[in-house]
Amino acid sequence: MAASSPLTDLDGASTPASFHTAANSPNTTADTTNITSPDHDDDRKQTYYKTKDIPHVLKQSCQIHLEEQMYLPAIELLGSLLSDAGERQQPDKPVRVPPPAQISLLANLSIHPAYTSRAPEQTNLDIAAESREYLRTLLNKVGPINADFRSAFSFRQGQNSGRWARRNSREFNSPGESDGGGSLDSFDTADNIDSKWSGNDHSIWRRSSDFWTVLGWAFRCSTTHPHRWVHWKAWLEFMIECLEKDWEERLAQDEANFQAELSNGCSESGSQPKCLYPLLQQSLLVQYIDDLRRDRKRVLHEVVRALLAFADDENTADNTYYREVFNKETVLHTDKSNKRKHSQMAAVDLENDQFGDYLDDWDDPVSSDDDKTKSFATPGLSSVRTSRRSRGRSTTAKSTPFSRPGRAFDVSPTTSPNPFRITDGLADSIPLRLRLFRLISACAFYLSSDILCKTQDLYDLFTSRLKSLPLPCFELFMSLDHVSDNGLPRFIYVSLLRYLAQSFTPRSAPQPEDVDPETDAENGISQTMLRECFxxxxxxxxxxxxxxxxxxxxxxxxxxxxxxxxxxxxxxxxxxxxxxxxxxxxxxxxxxxxxxxxxxxxxxxxxxxxxxxxxxxxxxxxxxxxxxxxxxxxxxxxxxxxxxxxxxxxxx
Incomplete structure (x- = not known):
């Protein structure tokens, strides 16, 4: 079945509200043969503040605070600059934004287990929450392009912590050129933060090879590790919003630039000019897709596999393919309730720099690889079993900066969860999966197939994977509740239904192109088609x-x-x-x-x-x-x- 109208045949113009809406095509209303015409809404374009760098003194002050792990004062200082912008009510006056290195660190703190599920004290939880709130405010006020999220949220697995590497997976900007959102080659090494949270051991941007491996693990947590899914859900909601707004803003700029060129008569050829979307090709989403091509992975299969990653008996391969992002990530922290006796306390001699145990684990909420896990409890395993495993493997289990966590700390449940049991986390993850599919569908539609794939190939593979899901999961995806302005557009939902219906229908059934060719040309459904073909x-x-x-x-x-x-x-x-x-x-x-x-x-x-x-x-x-x-x-x-x-x- 050929993918058509809202997916492949439109002229390429679109509004940010729908991704696939033909803004220049006739606005056909819904009738008995076509319900795939998306709505038009040109009033939802968001304006952002202009930006400029933080003054050198303030930037150095923030950097020192971050390096000394004084995160709350640093976030308060950065937040005051954004609050000042909102109070001024002067959109033309630039807003001060931090360098990408500082934004990257805050995004890591908002999801790292040491500041979320394994936080040793309330202050750590406050740091994660404040980091996430600042990043969301930054996104809403200045936008993803002005904040240079494309540089801040790039994955650099295996690179030295003191260096921001160039990327050569696609033709990114040449030195001195601007892509409308900052270049990855424009980093100042002086902005790098000398902190273990920016290094290879504890940074999400260096422990993972690409966004899709993180996505697959996060979706796995929705079914097997609810204490981690609570935090992954908040992190994914922010990241997906970044991807959406980055795409919308670049799409609007590309179309505005294209219309300006047409009005100025730049195209004198006899053929119909076509927008090539140069800014979309520099989007954060395309950068994440390029990461797969850089590692010579099958791009489309990796993307769809991550979107539909589960942890159940029907998809056991994902249980080993998507592993923990952080070391001992699923291990829970427990407070030490037993107070040390005075006779057991270490000696304190300030003149000789002997501080007893007052500085033990003061600046390291994450235990080292040599830790016997006395202060951690593993969900689903008894303390005796955990202690026995720790003693048996403490001398041999040693991780490298870029290695995945050892099996000693892979705390997958002892028995696979029932594939027919729908958890709250799984239900919460469905809208996020569909929002990402919407973005992927837009990428396949607007950009050339060498970036991702043809739209038809995407729908074929996605619906094929949907069919193989357990029935309760399949039923969740099919719910009409997902069809909304902020969720899955109706015309994409209709296209999914068409592909699924034709994959189930026997060959003896009449073909839609024979029964209702007009609606079939638009990849829609009609009453006649439904009655005779399905x-x-x-x-x-x-x-x-x-x-x-x-x-x-x-x-x-x-x-x-x-x-x-x-x-x-x-x-x-x-x-x-x-x-x-x-x-x-x-x-x-x-x-x-x-x-x-x-x-x-x-x-x-x-x-x-x-x-x-x-x-x-x-x-x-x-x-x-x-x-x-x-x-x-x-x-x-x-x-x-x-x-x-x-x-x-x-x-x-």
Whole structure:
């Protein structure tokens, strides 16, 4: 199936609100054959303050505070500069922003376990919260380009802590050129912070090779490590917002520059000029995609794999592929409740620089590799077992600056979580996954395929992976609740439904391009297409879970049509719904106990759940027919009353 209208055939102009909206194309309204036309909203463009560097004295003061681990005073000083900008109410006057090295350190502190899940004291938690709040304020006031987040949030695994390396994965700016958001080659080595939190051992930007490995591990935590997911969720929400605003701002600038060139008559060729989006090619998202190409990884597969990373029996490969970002990350800190006796205290001799145990672990919330983990508790493991493992491996387990945590501290649960159990963390992660998919879809649409891939390839692979998910996870992705202005646009949701529906439909079913070529050309769905191509048919296989998933897709397609006002009642609609329900029931009966979950208890559980979902979805489809019929009767009555001049109904 060819991906089309809102995905590939538009002229490339777009508003930041939707990523794929054709601002220069006719604004077609939703009708009975097309519900994929996105809304237009040109009033959501955000303006940011201009910026300039912090004065040298203040910059040095902040750097000293950060190097001496006096983080709260440093954040307070930086925050006062932003607060002053808001109080002045002078958008034309530049705002003072710190160098990327300082922004990078604060972003690391906001997620490091020593300041979040393993914080030894409340002050550390305050530092993480204040860092995150300052970065969000900086993002909202000056924007990601002016703050140079592209440089601050670049991954540099394996590089020396005192050096910011050049990147050569793509044709980034030449020295002296500007990309609209700072160049990675413009760093002043004097801005580097001499701190272990900026080094290879404890910095997220150096312990990880790329953004997607971090993303995969964070999504794994949503199902297996809820105490870490609480903090990863906040960090991801900020990073995704950075990616979105960076993309929106660059897209708006590219289109404004292109329109200015057209109005100035810069293009004199006979062919239709095309915007090449040079600033989008320098976006933070493209930089993260380039990291995969730099490491010679399969870009599209790595991106989709990270978006759909789980930790369950259905996807055990991810359990070893996405490992802890920080050393002993999932280990919890416990307070030392036993007070030392006076006789056991070390000697204190200030003249000879002997401070007893007053400075023990004062500036190092993270235990060293030699620690016997006496002050840490591992979730899911008893203290006796933890102590035994520590004694057995303390002499051999030694990590290198760039190595992943040793198995001694890989605290995955002793038993894999039930793949049919939906956790709160998993449910919370679905909107974040879809927001990122929206960005990836925009990248495939606007930029050339050599950056990422063709749009059709992205949808093919993403829907293929969606189909393989356990039924409860699949049902979460299909929820109409994700369709919103701030979530997944309706036309992208419709395209996902189309790809999924056609992947389930048997070959004997009529093809959408033959039934409704106009809507098919726009990759949309229509009442005619739904009735003749999808509703009356079962899934290709006899597996209960596949038929349940197909029924969920059809259910959401139907209600999506109804919400758009693009469906009317007719006798053939009820027949198509009843015929499909009957065919799917026959199909699963023919399959016997093939539930899609293998043999044994897991297979029986999958079959039971599949039959429950199939029955519930069938009831929803029948309710859809009833609601459409009732709505059509109301419309008829209102039309008759309008004709009789008894009631006048105006357009909304």
């Amino acid at each position: 509703l009356p048919f079962p899934a290709k296989t006899v597996v209960v879970e596949d038929n349940a998933k197909f029924s969920l897709v059809l259910e959401n397609m139907a209600w999506c049509l109804f919400q758009s006002g693009s469906v009317d009642y007719f006798d053939g609609l009820k027949w198509a719904v009843d015929k499909g329900i009957e065919e799917r029931e026959k199909k699963v009966k023919k399959g016997g106990n093939k539930g899609g979950g293998g043999g044994g208890v897991a297979g029986m559980t999958a079959e039971k759940m599949g039959r429950e979902v199939l029955e519930r979805s069938a009831a929803s489809l029948r309710a859809f027919v009833t609601v459409v019929e009732a709505a059509s009767l109301v419309d008829v009555v209102m039309d008759e009353e309008e004709d009789g001049d008894s009631i006048t109904v105006g357009s909304p």
